[in-house]
Amino acid sequence: MSSRNDFKITVLLTRKKLMSAKSLYGLAAFFAAVPAYAWLRDSPAAALSFFLFLFPYVFLVLTQDMVRSEVDSGGLENVAFLRQDFRRYLLEKNAVIALFGGLVSLALFGILVTASCGSRSFSLLDFAQFGAGLFAGLYYTALAGFLSYLLKAGSNVLVIFLGQAALAVSFLLSAGSETGFLRNLSEGAFPDFPSLLKFSGLVALLPNTVVSRKFLPWTFEVAGLSLFFFWLQYRQAARLELKKQ
């Protein structure tokens, strides 16, 4: 059995699972509708900004319920996953989800670029922003995939959204402050180590930040964190045992 055949099987299984998740259709419509609305109400540039900020979430929602529920269901105790192959399957799902997320994002980006060619010119920076967004998406896959070893159903994604909601609330509460982190953020400059550390934490919680032109170099942090969480997943998978809950 070739590894290519193995990967095809993972693609097939993951595609079937994603296509059976009705909630994903609604979310896909949302991701397409927001930039479209921004385009109609404002401009193609606004549509592109919305799209670039939102599309990493495509990767995140695809990773919901990635591991734990499948393990607990007993569905992996099957001839198709004999002799440790369930571990390979679970790890390969990262690649499949990244592939699906990348293709959907590329298709939407392609539509936006093509449709707005007449009204605005595209620079290399636009594509760099898209590339940074892909890294943010990859990070979501790595992080939510790791959390999925620990949390059931869609809780892996919910935890990330809750963290981001808490972050948004803390920003709202500190919005009145003249000095401090929000000013650093608007200027894109972090004069001291604590503020640098704070921003690094923000990037870890909200990786979409790196699509902003002034924060593009922080993509390296996102890439590093992705590798770290993929490594953690590898460790989890190596220790994983199939025990029905």
Add this chain to the structure above:
Amino acid sequence: MSEHIIEVKGLSKRHGEVKAVAGADFTVSRGRITVFLGENGAGKTTALKCILGFLRPDAGRVVIRADRLGYVPEHPVQFPWLTGRDILSLTGRVYGLREDALPALVAAAAAKLGFDDTLLTRRAQTYSHGNQKKFSYLQNLIFSPDLLIVDEPFSALDPVSIKRVRELFLEIKEQGRTVFLSSHLLSEAEKIADDAIIIKRGRISFQAALGELKKNQVFPDPSLEALFLHFAS
């Protein structure tokens, strides 16, 4: 080719504080039907899952000398998003079967098991317990495993299906392939077993060829029930 299709040496596995398997040693001979017996909680399922690679042993070694390994769990569970046909197609891919050969293999296996193949368009998770068990056999039959491991082969099956499964095991043996099954239904196991292995509190307390026992009159009553009462409890 070794006569032992499975070799287990010093297998140990803990579940928290409980030592489920404690240094088990046994072998399963090629081309025979071997029953694996033990009381509830003796360590049968844990040992089987270590052999299959679903659990990681704490110590010991498991060697399987089979190209095609099959497995029917006690309570088969299928992914809820897959139809019976999807699962069979997936199994065919995993075991390198030609796609155009699959329908004939499925039809032959379904007829052998008395499985209604019109169910295949439905999600396998919606099948009755009995049909889920039959479907699990069907999934294994299409790729003709060299070694079929079955946990409680007769659970959830009606008497007609039990007879069919028994005949199926004998047919697999006639073809020179191996069946290793764990069962509590001693009366059914007795009809087909060549060898028996008994596990007691995680250790192997008995292993022998049943035919030899009868021939040599080692025990006054070499029935599985008598052996079970003597070595398992």
